Amino acid sequence: MPARNHKQWMADPNLPQGEWVDSRIYSDPEIYEEELEKIFKKTWIPVCHESELSEPYDFRTTTIAHEPIVITRGPDNTVRAFLNVCPHRGMMIERRPSGSFLEGQPSGNPKRMTCMFHAWQFDMKGNCVYISREKEGYQDRICKEDTGLRRLRCEVAMGGFVWVCLDDKPESSLEEWAGKPFECIRESIDAEPLEVFHYHKAIINTNYKLWHDTNSEFYHDFMHYHNRVTGFNDEYFARKNIGFEHGHVNVTSFEVNYDEYEGFESREELSFPKFPPNQWFMIDLFPGMNFNLRGSALRCDIMTPLGPNKVMIEFRGLGVKSDSAKDRQTRIDHHNSIWGPFGRNLHEDLIGVTGQGATMKNSTEPRRILHGRHEDNYIHDEIGLRHYYDEWGKWMNRLPSDPMQEYKAPAVAAE
Amino acid sequence: MSANGNGTAEAVKDTIYRSCLLLDEEKWGEWLDLCDDGFKYSIKAWSPEINYDMTYFSADHNHLTTMTEQLPKHNTDHSPLKRHSTVYAVDVDKDGKTATAITSLVVYQNMLDGENSHLDSGENHLFLVGKYLDKLKIENGKAKFLEREVRIETRRLDKGSHWPI
Numbered sequence: 001m002p003a004r005n006h007k008q009w010m011a012d013p014n015l016p017q018g019e020w021v022d023s024r025i026y027s028d029p030e031i032y033e034e035e036l037e038k039i040f041k042k043t044w045i046p047v048c049h050e051s052e053l054s055e056p057y058d059f060r061t062t063t064i065a066h067e068p069i070v071i072t073r074g075p076d077n078t079v080r081a082f083l084n085v086c087p088h089r090g091m092m093i094e095r096r097p098s099g100s101f102l103e104g105q106p107s108g109n110p111k112r113m114t115c116m117f118h119a120w121q122f123d124m125k126g127n128c129v130y131i132s133r134e135k136e137g138y139q140d141r142i143c144k145e146d147t148g149l150r151r152l153r154c155e156v157a158m159g160g161f162v163w164v165c166l167d168d169k170p171e172s173s174l175e176e177w178a179g180k181p182f183e184c185i186r187e188s189i190d191a192e193p194l195e196v197f198h199y200h201k202a203i204i205n206t207n208y209k210l211w212h213d214t215n216s217e218f219y220h221d222f223m224h225y226h227n228r229v230t231g232f233n234d235e236y237f238a239r240k241n242i243g244f245e246h247g248h249v250n251v252t253s254f255e256v257n258y259d260e261y262e263g264f265e266s267r268e269e270l271s272f273p274k275f276p277p278n279q280w281f282m283i284d285l286f287p288g289m290n291f292n293l294r295g296s297a298l299r300c301d302i303m304t305p306l307g308p309n310k311v312m313i314e315f316r317g318l319g320v321k322s323d324s325a326k327d328r329q330t331r332i333d334h335h336n337s338i339w340g341p342f343g344r345n346l347h348e349d350l351i352g353v354t355g356q357g358a359t360m361k362n363s364t365e366p367r368r369i370l371h372g373r374h375e376d377n378y379i380h381d382e383i384g385l386r387h388y389y390d391e392w393g394k395w396m397n398r399l400p401s402d403p404m405q406e407y408k409a410p411a412v413a414a415e
Numbered sequence: 416m417s418a419n420g421n422g423t424a425e426a427v428k429d430t431i432y433r434s435c436l437l438l439d440e441e442k443w444g445e446w447l448d449l450c451d452d453g454f455k456y457s458i459k460a461w462s463p464e465i466n467y468d469m470t471y472f473s474a475d476h477n478h479l480t481t482m483t484e485q486l487p488k489h490n491t492d493h494s495p496l497k498r499h500s501t502v503y504a505v506d507v508d509k510d511g512k513t514a515t516a517i518t519s520l521v522v523y524q525n526m527l528d529g530e531n532s533h534l535d536s537g538e539n540h541l542f543l544v545g546k547y548l549d550k551l552k553i554e555n556g557k558a559k560f561l562e563r564e565v566r567i568e569t570r571r572l573d574k575g576s577h578w579p580i
Contacts, residue, residue: 049465051465052464052465052466060464096463097463097464098463098464098465098466099463196465196467197465197467197469198465198469198471199462199464199465199467199469199570200460200462200469200471200570200571200572201570201571201572202571202572202573202574203571203573204573204574205530223490224490225485225488225489225490226489316465329470332469332470332473333470333473336470336471336472336473340471340472341471341472341572341576342458342471342472342576342577342578342579342580343472344489344577347491347492347574347575347576347577348489348490348491350573350574351490351491351492351528351574354530354574355530357530358530358531
């Protein structure tokens with residue numbers, strides 16, 4: 001077809017509902033805020049890994065749907081999550097990304113979370129244990145027992161990740177939510193404690209779902225020189241996308257031929273426990289997290305949406321906590337060569353989704369984004385995207401292809 | 416430091432500053448010509464987030480040669496990186512055969528692509544800050560890199576990072 005006029009350009013594609021989306025789902029500020037309320041405040045979000053707070057009184061801070069959160073490890077070794085908000089005047093209690101509450105602070109004592117503003121102090125269970133000049137100010141009207149922190153649902157699971165849900169009564173337990181898609185790597189990542197060895201972040205102007213889309217389809221491997229030369233064999237294309245309840249997707253494994261790539265060597269020497277060498281499983285979790293177990297390294301992407309066209313992606317790399325120095329360095333090298341910030345693939349992915357964000361800013365014309373490739377669920381099939389957006393439509397009660405309309409199931413349900 | 420030591424320190428600074436010019440111009444091969452065959456290169460950062468001293472990239476001379484020759488085959492952001500460096504300290508070993516140097520480093524991205532080149536080209540963004548921690552060998556009054564650790568403070572790295580720093 002020759003280049004199209006405006007009417008042709010704006011026409012719906014010749015695909016059934018469910019096989020394309022309207023770009024307003026990536027750019028509309030109202031839809032974005034609604035996503036935070038209806039999805040991110042209701043679902044289980046992995047926020048960090050337990051190795052990031054390995055000792056009693058260690059803490060880590062994070063954010064879900066605008067809400068600041070502090071994760072602590074108590075003297076009982078239990079990891080707990082609280083809103084990082086002082087119940088007195090709303091000050092953020094802990095301002096650092098991580099550290100230890102064993103250290104005293106200018107306004108407070110060791111072993112306490114202290115709000116620096118007026119020196120209110122809390123223990124590792126979130127109990128308020130000190131209000132400065134309590135009786136003088138509040139007499140008997142408010143006391144410590146009334147002013148504990150807001151506790152949040154928190155579990156350590158699936159390889160030691162710390163999962164938080166802002167909803168006290170989530171629709172599903174964490175196991176019900178994420179257990180099945182994790183089955184493909186669970187034995188390996190739960191065999192022994194893991195440790196994070198890599199962390200960096202990117203903040204880019206694009207919608208969070210566009211990064212998840214990229215993680216959910218391999219059709220974009222034409223963008224990656226590395227993938228083309230390491231992977232394009234019959235086994236590579238024989239992998240399938242498998243959809244799970246709640247909008248999650250797996251990509252099945254194959255044996256990667258690293259030694260076919262110039263400058264690379266075989267990676268058979270090191271794998272994960274109970275994980276055959278050079279295998280590669282991928283888990284894409286709704287609404288925007290990705291876990292990749294590829295040979296010797298586990299990668300995890302956690303997205304924090306910052307606006308309709310802005311997202312922070314935190315990248316972690318993990319190995320086995322008991323690694324020898326040599327094995328750890330091998331894992332780091334393997335991780336970095338592909339997924340590191342100076343590696344071969346990650347940078348290209350960031351360019352791709354930033355380019356999408358640039359054309360889908362709020363107030364640009366709605367565009368039709370095609371998710372209609374069918375290849376029997378093999379890796380160039382866009383079934384992962386269709387599966388995701390059907391789930392998204394249910395949570396939002398919006399139709400992905402016309403988001404101002406109420407959700408209705410596609411005529412042929414996403415496989 | 417002896418007069419000879421001063422001359423060696425100048426040779427070290429000259430090699431470091433020339434390396435910055437060559438890296439700015441993306442003349443990877445000529446940069447590697449300033450490096451010994453046994454050259455070791457790494458990019459590292461301490462992460463307070465995970466409480467871990469991270470290696471973001473490491474390579475020897477052969478690996479860097481292969482990698483830089485493959486760069487044209489990769490998709491990349493076209494915005495060049497430009498370095499501002501100041502050699503803070505040079506310490507020449509007693510035998511005068513090797514030296515170490517600490518160089519303060521700021522890298523800017525001179526936007527060409529940006530998000531929309533119509534809007535962004537010509538603008539500069541701060542890309543990363545850090546230090547070069549170099550070890551060099553001295554032969555015939557010339558300094559050649561034995562090791563370079565790029566110790567960066569920046570842990571937010573967006574697009575534009577395929578290249579050696």
